[in-house]
Amino acid sequence: MKAYVFPGQGAQFPGMGRDLYEKSPLAKELFGRADTILGFSITSLMFEGTEDDLKQTRVTQPAIFLHSTILAAVLQDSFKPEMVAGHSLGEFSALVANRALSFVDGLLLVSKRAAAMQKACEASPSTMAAIIGLEDELVEEVCSSVGGTVVPANYNSPGQIVISGSVDSVDKAVEILKGKGAKMAVRLAVGGAFHSPLMEPARIELEEAIRMTNFSRPVCPVYQNVNASPATDPEIIKANLVAQLTSPVRWTQSVKNMIAGGASSFTEVGPGKVLQGLIRKISREVATDSAAF
Secondary structure, three states: OEEEEEOOOOOOOOOOOHHHHHHOHHHHHHHHHHHHHHOOOHHHHHHHOOHHHHHOHHHHHHHHHHHHHHHHHHHHHHOOOOEEEEOOOHHHHHHHHOOOOOHHHHHHHHHHHHHHHHHHHHHOOEEEEEEEOOOHHHHHHHHHHOOOOEEEEEEEEOOEEEEEEEHHHHHHHHHHHHHOOOOEEEEOOOOOOOOOHHHHHHHHHHHHHHHOOOOOOOOOOEEOOOOOOEEOOHHHHHHHHHHHOOOOEOHHHHHHHHHHOOOOEEEEOOOOOHHHHHHHHHOOOOEEEEOOO
């Protein structure tokens, strides 16, 4: 079975999407619609902006979403997913690609999500850190033992986990984990504590927007971050999307469950090759590639 996966924040790069815009009339039309819907020229920032321009959460999230969903749209008949998954933000791209969400509704939700997360970041000094070379259980144990707020946020691959929380608590956890033998334990250059309890204000804001949005039954199952399980029921999909903001991204578990469900190849749809690298660390038994137009 063929699985398609959609990247999240961190996959952006200057010039992203320009080739699609220049080669495809459909892509040009969709990028133009996005500029109108968002009320600013995101295409200018994507095609001509600097790395710093693209790091702003309000830009990053819709930019990656647009790259992924427009690429899936221009692939047309050659895009035939049997299962999909997205890493964090990428879950919205996956839902548009498998027709659970319209392009316009998906873009509006991603824009609201980005704004809500940005606001939550500014309300509380917080951060994330990458931990490499330790068992998940040990990282979980250390997070639980540190005072304040620090939790596992991304289970990216075996031995690669990201923690998230208040600056002081994350720094304490990093020092302890270094002492436990982590190959790397370093703070990430991010604006806040994504996928942690500190995103609760953003979760409340997004819940209202999702509740008001129409979701359809998707053409294939989406393996969602919150529980790494396949879903096709629109109400379950919506509830999991809301919970995702304050829950960890269970990427390792999602990929393993997709393989157990029959996936033999994974195609990454969007900028970069981050997910392909993670999937190869999770399993050497499956093929990986990038979607190409």
